[in-house]
Each structure stands twice: as C-alpha cells, then as structure tokens.
Amino acid sequence: MSYKKSKLISTMLAMAGLTMVATCLGSCDNASSQGSSSEPVSSSAPVSTAASSSYDGPLPTNDLTADITFWHTIGKTNLDALNTMITEFNKVYPNISITTTSQGGYDTLKDTISNAIPAGTTPTMAYCYPDHVAEYLAAGAVTKMDAYIDSPLFGLGVDNGLGDQGKEDFIQTYWNEGNQYSVNGVATEGVYSLPFSKSTEVMFYNKTAFDKNGWQVPTTWDGLWSLCGTIKSTAGYETVNPFGYDSDANWFITMSEQQKIPYTSGTGDHFLFQNAEAKAMVAKLKTNYDLGYWKSQKTSANGAYTSTQFTAQSLLMSVGSTGGTTYNYTEAFETGVAAIPQADLDEGKVIMQGPSVCFFNRATATEKLASWLFYKFITNTKNSAVWSVLTGYNPVRTSSFTDDVYTTGRETSGSKGLVKKVADFLADPAVGYSDMYYTSPAFKGSSTARVEMGNLMGAVMLGTKDVDTAFSDAMSNCVFAS
C-alpha cells in the first residue's frame, strides 16, 4: 500500500513539475521576446532630418507590397465608407491588402488587444483610446511614430499621392493627446497614438421654450444656476429639471479642468482629486441637485439618458456627446446648440473623446510603412470630412471644415439637420471649440479614475454617501487599480 501511494504521489509531482517548467519556459520566453520588441523600431525607421540617403528601410513606391490588419469598432452602418476608402487607397497602392475586422465595442477591443500582446497576435494598426494605449505602452507593444511623422520621404506633409496637408493642419489639441504618455510615473517622449475621429460635448437646449419665455442661453456655471432658479419659479415649469448632463464623470473632470483643480497626473502621485476644492465643487453640485436643478444619467431612474429625457421635455437643457446628436432631435420642438457653460470665459475647456489609431511593434517594417500610408490617407482632408458627415463625429483636420463635402450638400431637416447644425457650430471659428479641447493624462489606471469619478458623483447626489467618504472610496479603488 505505501509503495503504491508514493508512486502515485511521485507521478503527480512529476506532472506538476513539468507544468511548472512549461510555465517558466513560457513566461521566460515571452519576457525575452518582449524585451527585444520594446525598443522602438530603430533599425528600419529613418533618422528624422538627416539626409535621406541614411534611410535604408522600405520606400513608399506604388508597388509596395504588404498585408496589413486593422482592428476597429466601426458598426455595419458605417463600414461601407471605410471600404470605399480602402478601394480608393488601393488605386494608388494596389499591392497593399488591408483586412479590417470589427471587434465589437471598445471594451472588447481593449480586452482582445491586451490578450493579443502576450500571445504575439497583435494587428498592424487598431482603434484605441489613450487610456488603453498607456497600458499597451507599458507592455512595450506600440510603436513610436515620430520617425514616420517627420520623415522627409513619407512624413506628414509629403503627398505620396494621398493628398496629405501636413501636421499643422491637424487640430492641435487632438494631436497633442497622442504625445503625453507616461509609464510608471515617468513621462515618455514621443507620439504613440494618432487621432482618427473625435467627438466632444455640446449643450442642446429647447430653443422653442427658451424663445417663448425670453430666457438667455447661459455661458457660465453661475449663469446656469441662476437661470435654473428662474426656470423653476416660472409657472408651468416647477416639476421640470432644467439642466441635464449625461456623463457624470465627464462633468466632474471638465469642471476640474475649467477651475484648474487637480485631478490626475501622469508623473508623481497619480491621483490628485481628493482635495478641498474638488470636494467643495461636488458639494455645491449636490446643493443644486437637491433644489431639483439638474439630472444626470446616474441620478435618473433606470439610468436613462438625458437626451431621452430632453426629448420627452422633462429636461430643458442637455449636455451630451456629439456622437449622440440624433438622439436629441424631436419634432416636438426646435433644438438649439450651444457651448457648455464655462468657469472662465477666457480659458474655455471642453472635453474631447473618440477613438485614435495606434500601430503595433510586432509588424515588419514594410507592414508598418503600409499602415502608416493608409492612416495618412484616411485622415486626409476629404476623407476626414466624409467620415465626419457620415458619422456625426468631428473631423481631425481644420481644412476639412471648409471642404465641400463638409459644407455643401447636407440635409438640413430632421435629425440629420441637427447633425449639420452641430457640425457648423463646431466649425465656427467664432465659437472656437477647436481651441478648447483638453486631455487628461493617460496612464495605467486612468480609466479607473474616470469611472470612479462617475461613481462618486452618483453616490453623493443620491445621498448614499457623504462627500468625504465618496472621495475616499474613489481614491481607494483607484489606488488598487494602478
């Protein structure tokens, strides 16, 4: 009996030992391969402004041959536009074959890429959010694009048959977003993500009601709150909540940015939002909430969107993403578009959201060049305008605002008319939205911070936590996620 038992135990130990060895081999293997690919591709990328004779990588000739993969979250409705762009691109570069696959939503995309990195199956280029890129960067999986941007052979501004208008044509605030990553608290130089299609937030208001009652659209927060007081005391509007802000998290972060209250930082201590000014800001919002002045998604029954409540006329103003413009349209009244209220009218701040594109290290130099050329094409003036008109997102180039596609031939009635209204508003230099975009630092844990801000607001407004506890809990969750 004892002989048999020990034999079994020894076989099991051997099995366990083998698997342990396999694990170690696996991770050791991977660590070393990751080590080699974490260096930016320096062997084939050209030195920035040196003479082109020192560049020895692939050249952007018309017979450049490569197979590239592009992962995105574009829904079926807009896929045709992308496919048209691919066909047009192939007219200039017929030997580059592009395989696009939709990965579902942003979260699924992030999970898939995070799994693909250790497995070595990342695509050539993919949609991304800055928060995600910070994590890919920490793993050394994304390529630094400076060499491509500044290259005299195929950089931004070099035509390559793709109609590129150069770096300054990009909306600078969009551009800067890809430039401010930090890993483990140390700022990392270089551009790792490039803008593709961006959205922002505007305030939709019930123009019919405003005109009827002679109300002025507020431009500051103080103005907004006094207007709310006026509305609530007007006959017929006592039960209405005048103001709605769809995303609690965005509101917190935007207000912090407007009032220059610390929120997060890429270097040093990451999470700075637990301070007296932020708490005072939230307390003031709570006072106004108790007066019935506003609602948000987290404070509405069933998490209803404020756009839905807006069209149902239980809200008179609703701040929402420009990506969801069509949901603010209704035939019951005329919807007006205005800028979101500011704390300081001279230094306006508005959030920007929307996917960027990043490029992965695993690809060969030829594939990287091919994907870079494709990126230049889909973000040239005309294509950016086309994409914007189709999806309601913002173009990334200033020249797109004056392009024919953007300005002419657009529907002016119905929900598409509202989309055009928003487009005109965003293009208007008098409004100056393009200068007001800001970004929050992106690092491992920044997405948790954003989520926790929303939770914090919800808990305080619904009265389940007091302000101090809410901040402390949010801090706790952020600290453990980074």
Add this chain to the structure above:
Amino acid sequence: MTPETTTVNNSQTTKKANPIKAFFKRLFTPKERIGADAGEKNNWKAWLYLAPSLILLAVFTFYPLINTIVIAFLKNYDYTSQVSEGFTMDNFGVVLGLVGKTGGSDIVYKWQCIYNSVTKTWSYVSGAGSVQVYFQTDVINYALPNTLIITFVTVPVSIIVSLLISIGLNSIKAFKKLFQTIFFVPYVTNAIAVGMVFAVLFDYQGIINFIFNLGAAPWVDQAAPTWKAMIALCIYIVWHSLPFKILIFLSGLQNIDKQYYDAAKIDCAGKWKTMMNVTVPLLSPQILYIMITSFIASFKEYTSVVGLIGMPSTDGGGTKNMYTVVYYIYDQIKGNVGYGAAAAVLLFIIIMIFTAVQFQVSKKRVYY
C-alpha cells in the same frame, strides 16, 4: 464448554485512528466491487480510457489552473508584458482587507495603521508624517457575503422547484410535450432580453410593485436597498437555472423502472409517499450531481448580476454592494491580475471544502 479464546492481533486495535491518514488511505484504495476486477490488469485499461480526456484537460485546464495559483503569489504581475516583481503573499492580504496602499502606492499592513473613527479613515504614521491608507474591503464586505447568500438561497429553492416540476411533468398525460418544450425555453432565450425583462418587471411602476402594492420603489435601480436587489437577483437566478435542472431530472426519471411504481401502488402508497420513498431515492444520483454542480456554479455566479443590474452596485456606483467574488475577479483582471488570482485561489479553497462536506453528508443517501 469452555470457549476457545482466539488471540486477536492486538496491533490493529491499539493503533489510534488517525482521521487524516484514514482519509487518504480511503482515497487511494480501490473499493471492492462485485464482479469488478481489482487487479493490475484494469489499471492500464482504465488509463487508456481516460487518456484523451486527461491530455486535453492537462493542457487546457490543469496548466491554466497552476498558472493562476502561481500568479496569486506574484507581486504586480502584468499579463500584458508577463513580468512581475517577485514573490509575495500580499495579494491575499489585499483581497482580505488586511494589506493596504497609500496614495503613493506603497504597501502598508493593517496592524501598522491607526483608525480614526471620526473621519472613518486609516492612516499610517511614518517619519515623513501621517498618510492616509486605503484598504480594499469589497470582498469581505460585499462579495463574499453576497456569494454565500446567493448560493444558500438559490440552490435549494431551484432544486426543489425543478424537482417538483419534473415529477409533475412526468406524471401528466395531456399536453406533456408542450409543457416539456415550454420549460426548456429559458435556456434558449437571449441573456440581454432576459435582463431587460426583469428590469421592467422590477421597475418603479413594474408588475411586482403593482401586484404587491408596494408603491414606486426601485428594486434593482439606483438607490435600491441591497436586500431588495438581492431578492430580485435570486429570483432571476432561480428562473435561469430551472431548464437545465428540469432536463437532467426528466432524463433521470426515464431511468426509473416502472416496477417500482407498480410495487408502490400495490402497497397503497399515496402520491406523496411514492414521491418521497420511491422517486426521490431512485433519482438520488442525479440529485447529487445537480447539488454538487449547482453549488459550484453558484459560487461562481457573475453573469446574472451583469445581466440584471449591469453594474455591481445599486447606489449610483459608489458602493459595490452587489459584488460577487467572480465579479470582483473579472474586474481585477483588468487592473491587477494578482488580486484576481488570489481571490480565485481563496474561492477555490472554499468551494473545495464545501464540496467535500457535501460528499460526506450525502454518502449514505445516494443509491446507485
């Protein structure tokens, strides 16, 4: 007549019974079975039969299992880059709320900290001053109790209900096929649809409030008290788990020989008596199976919370009061995998202990 005294081998009786040794001895001793070959010949044959399963399991289940256990002991393991900072037991401490972090991400142990009951915060006093320390209390406060409540409420209820339904289904004559198909429908219904339905049922003006005349109070929405949301969640879970159990019980009922029912009838046993003394014991292998697997599955409950509520809290997002242990693990995988792995190991131990207890308790009651 003088009785012959036979000398008994005293060494057997003087040995103290060591329960742990006895357990392992039982584990590794083949049982005597009538007609079954207990000899060497069966060994290689059995392993041959088991080979395909074992190979696949080794690659796709044992290996990840061991990997998980290893990760639980690694500090700051990042699976994207597959590097870690070395061996540590802190992950378990964090999960259990004994190890905390400061704002600057330094590790501090709970016994080193002072509690301030006014501000309800912990702080750590060091040479550089006093710093606030944060502890992760989600598992101890919410995840573990919720999981235990879910398990010990939904599993018995769903087993009894499905048992009654299966026996009822087996005994009716008309519309039998129709009912059997109807009770299978939840299994094919899309999870999103089901979540939407239950959200509507438990809505402010939903049916439940209407029938029981409870006013417009939310059950699973923001500001719903935890106990209400737990009731709704348990109902959802029971609903969702019925079809599988009914299917297994029904196919198990087919195995019961008609003779037993006839014998019971001859003995004038009523319906209830027949059920308790004939059907249930003969169904006991299936019941044991359902019990073991349902308990294991409900310890791992996660998708129902997502399907019903969409997020782990019913108070606007601040407190994760609807957490379950596996929900916590899923969230941690996106952040720090080590915490998730540590929680998974803890869960594994709990489930193992509980299953062993179940097996012991049910030994005398299962008839093959």
Add this chain to the structure above:
Amino acid sequence: MENGNKTQTTDTRNFLQRLFRMKTAQEKQADRENVPSYKSINTSGMTLVIKEGRANVQQLETIQKVGHIVGTILVYAFLVFMALIVLFPFYWMVITSLKSTTEIRSLHQTFFPTNVLWSNYITVFNSFDFTTYVGNTLVVGIISTLGTLVTTIFAAFAFARLNFRGKDAIFAILLATMMIPGEMMVITNYITVSRLPWYEFGIGKVDGWLTYKDSVFASMIIPFWVSVFYIYLLRQNFKQIPNELYLAAKVDGKSDWQYLWKVMVPLAAPTLISIFILKLMGAWNSYVWPQLVTTNNESWRLVTNALRGSFTTTSGEPQYGIQMAATILVTVPLLLLFIFFRKYIMRGVGRAGIKG
C-alpha cells in the same frame, strides 16, 4: 330423567347458569359433540360491504377519484403558473424585436409595441449573413459535441465501472477543475493556442498541411473536447446501470468494450442526447473564446459574435430591436432541435435485460 332432588339442584344450577348465560353441563357436552359442520349460507340476497374506517368501497372510490382529479388539477395549475413565468421573457424578446429603438429607449415600457416593426426582420435578413455564421457555428458545434461525447463516454465508463488505483483522487482533481472561474483560464489558453507549432497566427502564414482557416477552427473546437461537467453526469448515469447486466455480459463472454457500446450506451441514451443538445447550445452561445481566436477574419466568427457586433449605431450603442430580431431568427432553430430530440430523451428505457 333423574330423581326429584337432583332435578331441583340441577334446575337451580340451570337457572343460575341461564341467568349468567353459562352453559349447563349438558349443553356443554352437546356443544362438544355437536361441532357444527359448515353451514352454507345463502348469499344470493346478500351484499358484501367492506369498510375501512367508516367508509365503504364506493365512497373510497369516489374519494380516490376526486383526490386524483384534484391532484391533477393542482399539478396542471402549478405547471401552467410556472410556464407563464418561464415564457414571459421570451414573449418580451419577441415584442422587443418588433419595436423601434426609440421606443425601447423610452422611459415607459410598453407591453405591446405601438408600431409593429416587421422591418426589423427585413433589415436583419438583408444585412446579416446567416449562412456563413450559422454554418460556422454548426461546424464548430457538431464537431466539438461529437468529440465531447466520445471522451465523456470513455471517461465516465472508466470512473463508473473500472477499478484502478487513484480513481477517487483523479476524480476529485477533475471536480476541482470546475471550481476555478473561466476567465482566469482564457488568457493562458489563448497564449497556449497561439504557440502551437502547427500554425502561426500571422496573416495566414502556415507551415504544414493545415490552412489558416482550419487551424482557427481547430482552436475553437479542440480545447472544448472534454467537459468534466458532463463526465460527472454520465458517470452518475452509468453507475445506475445494475451490476447484474455486467455479470450477464461477462457470462456471455463479452469484453468491456463491447459491453460499453452495446449495453451501457443505449441504456444511457437519454442522458447522452441531453448532453448533445446542451453542448450544442453551449457552442451556439459561446462568445469570449471565438471572439479572441477569430480576430483576423470576420467571416469565421460564430453566431453570437456576429450578433453582438452588428447592429450598433455609430456611438457604439446597440440597436436592441434589430438585435432581438436577429436573436430570434437564430434561436428558433435551437428550439426546433430540442423539439425534435425531445422524443428520444423522454422515450424512457426499459429494463429488459433483467429477469427476477
């Protein structure tokens, strides 16, 4: 005929005896001699009444009948009530598929759509490539189910009938694998699968005799060719098959293999068919793993991936109405499958092999 004195005492005694209903000596003697022979009773005019606790047969019968009817009605009522509860979400699925997105998003939910939008179904037909995805799912589902059936039968047989060293230990370890949540294993398995030597997850560069498509499908099938869940289930079922059958087969000179396939598998047919259906539905509903593995080619995806990915607006919001319509179109075949196989599951198996 005795003399007077004796008669007098006898009379007194008789009287006393008669008073106390005691038998006289003569009567006792007569009784002893006159053991009555069986006297036949004329029963033609009699009725036999059996009573049990004050109730006679007819009453008992009616009570039983009434009890039976009441019992059946109760059972039916219970079943109908449970059936309604069970069907309601399916009903909701159907009406959601006929609603417009705005109505679904609206604040007040309706029990019947205000506009019945059959156009949702038309959109689905036009934009959703059914044949590809359903075909993929069928291929993956059927092959993985058949493989699972084979491994499950072997393993359950080994655990139920064979006797070997470490049987309980191995079984305990197998049960232990059920106790780890799945997500923890997905990442490791993905890395394992992508490192298998026979294909490279590149843009389809493959060494050897398998095409890229084959290898992707294989990685969707092979990891799921064993399921401890079903091994346990079948083992319970196999254990219920009595020993006598095994002995009888041995007497007939059958080997274990033949016994397995000729006796055990047919007897366990209802369970096997249940496993088949459940596993197939698992393939139907699987999402995470196929999503991971088919990242580079959408046309190899399975049904659920395709459903969730399609029909979203530009901002990533799902259009529930159209999604529900697609889901119903995809779910109905499953229901039909169940209806078809239900007969075989519920057929019941007779114990024809045993006598006495």
